[in-house]
Amino acid sequence: MKPLIKLEDVYYKYSDQQEDEWVLNGVDLEVKSGEFVAIVGHNGSGKSTLAKLLNGLLIPTEGKVKIGGKATTNQEELWQIRQEVGMVFQNPDNQLVANIVEEDVAFGPENLGLPPEEIKVRVQESLELVNMEEFTRHAPHKLSGGQKQRVAIAGIIAMLPDCLVFDEPTAMLDPVGRKEVIETVEYLNREEGLTIIYITHFMNEVVNADRILVFEEGEIVLSGTPAKVFSRVEEIKELSLDVPQITELAYYLKDEGLDISSDIFTVNRLVEEICSLG
Ligand SMILES: Nc1ncnc2c1ncn2[C@@H]1O[C@H](COP(=O)(O)OP(=O)(O)OP(=O)(O)O)[C@@H](O)[C@H]1O
Numbered sequence: 051m052k053p054l055i056k057l058e059d060v061y062y063k064y065s066d067q068q069e070d071e072w073v074l075n076g077v078d079l080e081v082k083s084g085e086f087v088a089i090v091g092h093n094g095s096g097k098s099t100l101a102k103l104l105n106g107l108l109i110p111t112e113g114k115v116k117i118g119g120k121a122t123t124n125q126e127e128l129w130q131i132r133q134e135v136g137m138v139f140q141n142p143d144n145q146l147v148a149n150i151v152e153e154d155v156a157f158g159p160e161n162l163g164l165p166p167e168e169i170k171v172r173v174q175e176s177l178e179l180v181n182m183e184e185f186t187r188h189a190p191h192k193l194s195g196g197q198k199q200r201v202a203i204a205g206i207i208a209m210l211p212d213c214l215v216f217d218e219p220t221a222m223l224d225p226v227g228r229k230e231v232i233e234t235v236e237y238l239n240r241e242e243g244l245t246i247i248y249i250t251h252f253m254n255e256v257v258n259a260d261r262i263l264v265f266e267e268g269e270i271v272l273s274g275t276p277a278k279v280f281s282r283v284e285e286i287k288e289l290s291l292d293v294p295q296i297t298e299l300a301y302y303l304k305d306e307g308l309d310i311s312s313d314i315f316t317v318n319r320l321v322e323e324i325c326s327l328g
Pocket residue numbers: 064065066073091092093094095096097098099100
């Protein structure tokens with residue numbers, strides 16, 4: 051099966067950068083349809099730039115970005131690519147455009163020129179998918195951060211994309227909002243089969259991803275399942291990143307000689323492992 055997303059030797063630099071100063075430095079990547087891929091890396095490592103390349107907001111300086119076989123460098127296909135790859139950014143306030151939730155979600159489909167009956171169905175279904183159907187007639191500015199972000203997600207999925215790219219969608223939210231958003235993302239991936247690219251600084255948000263890519267200076271320096279990536283505690287720390295606290299605790303307990311697994315992401319699992327030691 052062809053990958054949904056393919057990056058072929060992608061280099062990127064902004065116009066004000068020096069000749070040899072690459073923000074992305076030869077990135078090769080394939081993402082299959084239905085995969086949940088997390089991207090982590092410290093500030094300035096190129097994550098947001100990569101996100102913007104995925105739906106043609108930016109075009110590679112060198113190399114190619116292909117979505118379902120279509121290259122973002124091909125102007126005629128860009129419109130199609132932008133429908134297939136939906137973007138969700140950090141600040142929900144910047145993504146909400148209307149005064150009533152249902153009008154906000156309808157904005158994208160209306161711009162596609164769809165018939166009103168179809169728009170109505172899409173709005174209803176999208177709000178149900180993010181668990182916000184009770185707020186159809188509410189004013190978006192009166193919602194909590196997590197609720198606003200879920201309305202923003204509904205507005206994107208009403209366009210029926212194949213892939214959702216999240217660029218630090220929980221950075222401005224409190225712990226409750228963060229939980230709401232990550233549960234919604236996981237649900238859309240697991241139950242609706244949407245392909246997810248999820249950029250974050252919070253490692254505990256991506257323990258259920260299929261794959262984690264660690265970025266450093268515009269390159270993928272580490273990749274694999276959460277179990278594989280998080281077991282490299284020292285390497286991750288050298289990159290100024292954190293592993294989930296509970297994984298780190300398990301790592302040091304194991305280092306002290308406790309016979310437990312290295313892929314522990316939850317408190318319950320650590321408790322079980324320790325109790326089973328007898
Ligand atoms: N519009 C721009 N013009 C010039 N340079 C930029 C622009 N946007 C980003 N950069 C530079 O590109 C590099 C990568 O930035 P990018 O935002 O992709 O990193 P990031 O990993 O997403 O960082 P963060 O975690 O802080 O969001 C940084 O050095 C940044 O200063």
